[in-house]
Amino acid sequence: MKRRTFLAGLVALPITSSVAGCGLSSNTASNSSASGQVTGEITFQTWSLKPKYTDYVNGVIDAFQKQHQGTTVKWVDQPADGYLAKVMADASAGSLPDVINVPPDLSFPLAKAGQLVNLDESLKDAKPEYLENAWQAFEIPGKGGCYGFPWYLNTGPIFYNKALFTQAGLDPNKPPTNFKELEQQALQLAQKKVAMLGQTPSIADFGLYGVKVFENDKFTFNEPKGVEFVETYKRMYDVGALIPEALTQNYTGAGAKFMAQQTALNPGSAYDLGKFKTDAPSLYANIGITKPITNTGSANMFLHGVSVPKSSKNQATALAFGRFVTNAENQVKFAKLASIFPSTSKGGDDPYFTTEDGSDEARVRVAAAKQLKTAVNYTPVQFSDQMREALLQQLADAMLGKKSAKQALDDAVAECNRLLK
Amino acid sequence: MTHRPYTPWLFLLPGLAVCLMFTIFPFLNMIVLAFTDASALGGGQFTGVDNFVRMAQDPKFWLAARNSLLYMIGVVPPLVLLPLLIAMLAQKVVPGIGIFRTAFFTPVIASAVVVGLIWTWLLDSRGLVNSVVEALGGTRIPFLTDSTLLLVSSMVVTVWRGLGYYMVIYLAALANVPKDLHEAAMVDGAGPVRRFWSVTVPALRPTMVLIAALSAVNGFRVFSEIYLLSGGTGGPGGAGTTMVMLIQSVGRGLTGEVGYASALSFVLFVILLGLLLITLKLNRREDQL
Numbered sequence: 001m002k003r004r005t006f007l008a009g010l011v012a013l014p015i016t017s018s019v020a021g022c023g024l025s026s027n028t029a030s031n032s033s034a035s036g037q038v039t040g041e042i043t044f045q046t047w048s049l050k051p052k053y054t055d056y057v058n059g060v061i062d063a064f065q066k067q068h069q070g071t072t073v074k075w076v077d078q079p080a081d082g083y084l085a086k087v088m089a090d091a092s093a094g095s096l097p098d099v100i101n102v103p104p105d106l107s108f109p110l111a112k113a114g115q116l117v118n119l120d121e122s123l124k125d126a127k128p129e130y131l132e133n134a135w136q137a138f139e140i141p142g143k144g145g146c147y148g149f150p151w152y153l154n155t156g157p158i159f160y161n162k163a164l165f166t167q168a169g170l171d172p173n174k175p176p177t178n179f180k181e182l183e184q185q186a187l188q189l190a191q192k193k194v195a196m197l198g199q200t201p202s203i204a205d206f207g208l209y210g211v212k213v214f215e216n217d218k219f220t221f222n223e224p225k226g227v228e229f230v231e232t233y234k235r236m237y238d239v240g241a242l243i244p245e246a247l248t249q250n251y252t253g254a255g256a257k258f259m260a261q262q263t264a265l266n267p268g269s270a271y272d273l274g275k276f277k278t279d280a281p282s283l284y285a286n287i288g289i290t291k292p293i294t295n296t297g298s299a300n301m302f303l304h305g306v307s308v309p310k311s312s313k314n315q316a317t318a319l320a321f322g323r324f325v326t327n328a329e330n331q332v333k334f335a336k337l338a339s340i341f342p343s344t345s346k347g348g349d350d351p352y353f354t355t356e357d358g359s360d361e362a363r364v365r366v367a368a369a370k371q372l373k374t375a376v377n378y379t380p381v382q383f384s385d386q387m388r389e390a391l392l393q394q395l396a397d398a399m400l401g402k403k404s405a406k407q408a409l410d411d412a413v414a415e416c417n418r419l420l421k
Numbered sequence: 422m423t424h425r426p427y428t429p430w431l432f433l434l435p436g437l438a439v440c441l442m443f444t445i446f447p448f449l450n451m452i453v454l455a456f457t458d459a460s461a462l463g464g465g466q467f468t469g470v471d472n473f474v475r476m477a478q479d480p481k482f483w484l485a486a487r488n489s490l491l492y493m494i495g496v497v498p499p500l501v502l503l504p505l506l507i508a509m510l511a512q513k514v515v516p517g518i519g520i521f522r523t524a525f526f527t528p529v530i531a532s533a534v535v536v537g538l539i540w541t542w543l544l545d546s547r548g549l550v551n552s553v554v555e556a557l558g559g560t561r562i563p564f565l566t567d568s569t570l571l572l573v574s575s576m577v578v579t580v581w582r583g584l585g586y587y588m589v590i591y592l593a594a595l596a597n598v599p600k601d602l603h604e605a606a607m608v609d610g611a612g613p614v615r616r617f618w619s620v621t622v623p624a625l626r627p628t629m630v631l632i633a634a635l636s637a638v639n640g641f642r643v644f645s646e647i648y649l650l651s652g653g654t655g656g657p658g659g660a661g662t663t664m665v666m667l668i669q670s671v672g673r674g675l676t677g678e679v680g681y682a683s684a685l686s687f688v689l690f691v692i693l694l695g696l697l698l699i700t701l702k703l704n705r706r707e708d709q710l
Contacts, residue, residue: 088461088675109675113462244546244566247657262547384676389654396657419676 035122036316039070042098044321047304050077056337064324071317084385091115096309098318099325102148104137107307108381111140111147117308118145122319129327134343137377138305141214148305149326150343152334155301155368155375156269158293159276163286164264168192175265175290179209182265182293183232186241189264195243198254198263200395201233203388207378210295214380219387219416222409230398230405237399247396250388259283267292267300270339270364289364292371301375303343339365341372348372382420390415454683461677472684482685484660485667486692488572492663493640495576500583500636501629507584508591509621526585533582537649540578541565544650565650568660575646575661582646583639587632594628595621627704634700638693644669664689 049057061073076097078086084106090096091110102110110116119126119138127135127146134150162172168189176182186196203221207213211226236242243262245253258266259280276284292299306325308318324330331342332350339361342348353369356362391412398408455472459465476482511522528536543549544564551561564574598621606616622629644665647655655662655670662670664685672682 084674088677091462091675106675109462115462244563245652247566248652248654250652253652260547385674386670386676386678389659389670392654393657393659396659400657402658 036314038068038317038320040314040317041072041074042312042314042318042321043074043076044099044325045076045078045097046101047078047083048080053334053337056334060325060330063330064321067324068317068320071321073321091309094311096311098308098312098314099322100307100309101151101304102307103302103304104148104377104381105379105383107138107148107305108140109384110307110309111145115309115311116147117310117312117315117319118147119149119319120144120146122315123323126323129323129344131343131345131348131372133301133376134303137301137303137381138307141217141381148307149322151304151306151326152331152338152340153301153303153343153372153375154269154271154340155292155299155371156267156272157289157291157364157367158265159258159268159272160265160288160290161258161261161263161283161286162288164189164194164261165288168194168264172288175288176293177291179229179232179293179295183236186236187239190236190239190241193240194264195246195262196236196241196264197246198243198257198266199246199249199251200237200242200392200399201229202251203380203383203391204300204378205229207376208292208294208296208300213378214382218420219380219413222406222413226409227405230395230409233395234399234401234405242399247399248392250392269302270361270368273361273364274339287360289360291367296376297374299371299375301372301377303377305343341369383416384419386419387416390419451683451686454680455687456684457680458678459680459683461672461675461679465680468680472681473688475681476684476688481659481662481667485662485664488661489641489643489664492572492576492579492643493637495573496579496583496640496643497633497636499580500587500640501633503580504584504587504632505591505625505629508588508595509617511588512592512595522588525588528582529585531582533645534649536578536582537645540574541650544574566657568656568658571647571651571656571661575643575650578646578650579640579643583636587636590628590632591625594625598624630700630704634697637696637700641693641696642689 130150138146138148160175165172176185189196206221209229211221213221257263306322312318328344328347331347335342348369356366394408394412397403398405457465458468564570602620642665668682668685671678
């Protein structure tokens, strides 16, 4: 009998440990004050910046340590894979690093759980140094308070494959400029067995279409405009204008299919253009670049920031370092290295972002920098990974005809609102 | 030489400490969390059996349980029979047999991610298999974008990965089948097929039961194959989601519902425990016959 129990337990126990290691912990806040002395040691955690940007980050740390004698910054870089799990484990244990690199959707649950320092309270004069839309991205909507220094931004054009456009009899110099043209051209491409798109719409795409995604503390993208948008995609899916994998893949997967020239059009960034040049030269030779398709007049914006957890034992130093890393000078230097854009109010005035030199890279960069002034982060900070999955699954059901567009969106919104609580 | 009763425990202590910390404690913690609404960032409140009531009404749970059950039914027979046939071929001592044994065992030691990527490239709508199908005049088969075919494709990968591992277990068991039994059967005029059914199979029955139990449990807990082949989504509409995928999906991230995920884990544990007990009982009954 003992042997049986042991055998069963041996097989079944390891599967439970993945979820069981978390949850029964209490949040810890240190007694450290934001207005204390800038001195002592702090830890700075970044998201996948080594080895490409090692010299840059070390340079920033050296400059900070020189400016603030008696401080030591220990830099820890985590790979992108498992970053979320690492933050989750640290947050559960109340041992987050003193300064942590997080995008808004990661800072939101931490801020909501009371684990991050409110910059509006601790550093009242910091806000004007940053772009308003970037600062807002780190606020808890409706409740105020900013919980992260905006760091780097990105936005981008739409890339399209001129060779595939020509193959289908479309004018390679007339890419779609609005959603109606996107559908018309996608249907035409599909007749020649060329797929236009590699994924179903993301929540940001709903925003770009002009759908009210989130209002009065709840998700609302099942409004008539949202239904109309999904029906557009359904018509395209039915004729093969979306590849079959579109039902299951995200931005990265869709990007890979575009690189493999299996789809004709994909949104991207200045970073992607460099990637095409090195990883897909035959695509690069045929690449077309056009403005983002939007009904609102504003492009989509992605951003990263740095937050300071309340558990930091050296909050004053952590806040000073967070502000230093994200100041205009350091951000412009970083942007020049990494095909990204500064989130400071004056960073975009640098000639690097306003002057073209005739190259494709400069053209994309200048256009993107201009675009960023009015860009919006269309993904609500409340939109979690589980919600993204729910939307993807419901859209797949709508594309396959298992549900109407309205029913699929009603179900997705109901699930998102349930998860919101 | 005197024997102190605590000496063996001293030797066991490091292993026990690791076991307690990384297996027993998380397991007990999981049971406690199953009765709370805990999230990744908070301890949560005691909610009684709410998580289990929700589970009973959750279509995703029933879908995942059904898929896991189908998966188990799909992989157990091939994983019990195919490795046995391969082991019988691989046990023969002929020149170059080591190469074949190594070839069959390689998928076992290959990284799950690498295996997943290779099979994704093979089965993708524009992958190698579909290119061959198209070249032969057929239409593309939606191996990874149809939920039923996704499950079948994942089962093929599971069987392919498991062949070598179970083959090694069979090789060890075959070496213990008394040769004189085969010789006696041959003297009685039994051919190779008769000897297989009347000598090899009865001698290997305990091993077959063990492999059936292990492959059933592993089949029910399948995760990496489906996760990798479906890009982490469980197929279109999540229709290919299995139990462990559901647990991962519900509990992951800073917004994960750890309480509900723990309740799902607890139910999975009970199902697997039941499965193993049934297998052991069947094995014992056969031994008594």
